[in-house]
Amino acid sequence: MEAVAELDVAKLQHRLVEFAASRNWQPYHTPKNLVAALSVEASELVEIFQWLTPEQSARVMDDADTAHRVTDEVADVLAYLLQLCEVLGIDPLAALDAKIDRNERRFPPSESA
Template sequence: MAGEEEVTLESLRKKMAEFARERDWEPFHSPRNLLLALVGEVGELSEIFQWKGEVPKGLPEWGEEEKQHLGEELSDVLLYLVRLSDMCGVDLGKAALRKLELNALKYPVQPCKGSSSGKKHTHHPTSASNSSTEDPSSGGASEEALKR
């Protein structure tokens, strides 16, 4: 049952694979089809917030039914993302951790702290020497920069 077991990306990946296999949906789960389904679910998630304006953390003014609906749509997005990564042969957990490392290089704490502008390290005068670690083709830090 939900909530009684530890949930990991790997456990979700396995459950999604089993779910699709039991229904003979594997032939339809191409990366393209899964991506389009994911985009549709993100649209449904967006509709929940569409006319609400800014909402405070924790959604204190929302009713339980609204929060449950939100949880269902967030889950749809997560499940399609997990399935898409599986069909593409990407370890989503490892990719996310790597991306966090890249972002830590791109957005160092001190120059970026408290700023919503998201300026990269190359925009901060104290980090001008870091510009040589940026890989212009990827929009982020190079593999070499991560090894340093």
């Protein structure tokens, strides 16, 4: 496994493409299927938090078992999102940067803040 400092989105997307290709999964990695899988994984993340109070949810990473589950589900969500971006030709970081720009214009800081 690579050191975290050496990881970037493109490398991770390449690893995911290679992983799927070596298992002949590309025919199943259609935008529709990837969006459905993304939704399922996001729901699994929601399930962990579903009945927690706001205070409990803020401390979810304090329990090692729960922290491991949260981390795995976050990784699954990110993996499917990155695969979807790869298939659709979306640069996820550029898309996020552009969206933040639009939100900054749409929601300017309050003058009272």
